[in-house]
Amino acid sequence: MKHLVISPILAPVHTPSRDDAVLLALVDFVTGEGLRPGDRLPTERVLAEHLKVSRTTVREALTRWQELGLVERRQGSGTYLKSAVTRNMLHVPLTLPSGNDFNSLMHTLEIRRGLEAEAAVLSAERASDEDIAFIEQKLIQMEEAFHARHGMSADEDWDFHLAVFRTSGNPLFEQIIAAMYEMFHRFWEHPLGVRDFGHASFPYHRTLFNAIAARDPVAARAEALKLIATVEDDLRRGAANLKKQNKKS
Amino acid sequence: MKHLVISPILAPVHTPSRDDAVLLALVDFVTGEGLRPGDRLPTERVLAEHLKVSRTTVREALTRWQELGLVERRQGSGTYLKSAVTRNMLHVPLTLPSGNDFNSLMHTLEIRRGLEAEAAVLSAERASDEDIAFIEQKLIQMEEAFHARHGMSADEDWDFHLAVFRTSGNPLFEQIIAAMYEMFHRFWEHPLGVRDFGHASFPYHRTLFNAIAARDPVAARAEALKLIATVEDDLRRGAANLKKQNKKS
DNA sequence: ATTGGCACAATGGTCCAACCAATTTAAGTG
């Protein structure tokens, strides 16, 4: 018996698994209730009872949300919303190979080079006056921290870059570069033994800000590239030091 | 009563959960056994018995891997490896609000713009003769597919770009842009109703290849940007069409 | 009034045993 030719319009039947149904109901609940990040969700037992599914199923669904970073579970306390959730939200997990060798660290910088430059361009094109004031505030905080401790402060430095990404109007920049940043600082606070890592990048933060404030995309791109270039130089210098030490021993 | 100022060195303690232990053991098993994507993992019951944990715990761990796209579960058949897994892997769930509208699609292209240009530069700087022959092979396959069906073929097009990323010497490009690509094509094959999407980008594939083959990073960057620009134009055209249709109805 | 200790309830984490549903495999049947 031959199969009939079926119109290709017929797509695979959408068989929503039980977890998906739970998650969908939970989205509606969160939006309907107007829950915001930090708020507590109903307990697993309550959810299971109301949704007429077993607690195990609820747990599997929440485990998925946890893996996506949408929710955080604290034993003895409850389950808390970690990020805003709406129905039309696309989640794509990104898995990156990481390492602490010179090449892997340089790879993260190559990604940053492309993305930070692009983000600077977009920020210069789109930033509102309030956005620019916001970036300047972060810049000043970073500069104050720099003078106070005579060196780069990782937190304030990151806050400044974050401000630029946020004003680019594209949330993906922040998420991807945050991953690069984490890979870079995952193992060492002083990568490869360089103590004043990032020191040379300091002046370019202000020049980058000036370019963005002047709504000059070309200049913003150039300054962002200079900034990354100094970090790459630091990294190469650290690799050279490491090589020298190995030769001695 | 005022709180004392605590040294910022104090970080939350690391409490490894049971799932993590299972996942770690599973990583070692996969690498030790040399399993490759497509291979079948042991059944949940077997894993539970060997790891001395309950099947529930194994299931929670596998659910997490499934959410990350590392593994695929088929009821009645088994659990299959979907992607290579190693110990040093960083998982970043990317979240893009409102997946199908014009702005979200454009956001993925903004990321591609920065990264494809950078990858083209690196490829032009580093590609060996064999690499260039490999890219050319993919280019020819794409061109043949184009002429055969009088339009862009998504698979061959992607293979060509993939070849460029791989010869850039940085595996991060492939991973990140693949995520952008998936976000873009998740819902519709013909974004926003544009039927010959990507048609205009065709000639720039060869000009990009020529620049890389000539070891000209500057030209390679320029051609990559032109290529993305045509896709962005297609997208804008699609958005305009959509707007017109909405006005009519 | 503040602090510290304590018991108790609430909540997520784990376990077990059974059954359901889809798939695969093998036996049976013409």
Next chain:
DNA sequence: CACTTAAATTGGTTGGACCATTGTGCCAAT
């Protein structure tokens, strides 16, 4: 050999129980 059918396999779900951690309120000591 082709097809059907039954059984075994495997992931999906359920209910109930218990453990580990956290939050809360009470109470005594200071």
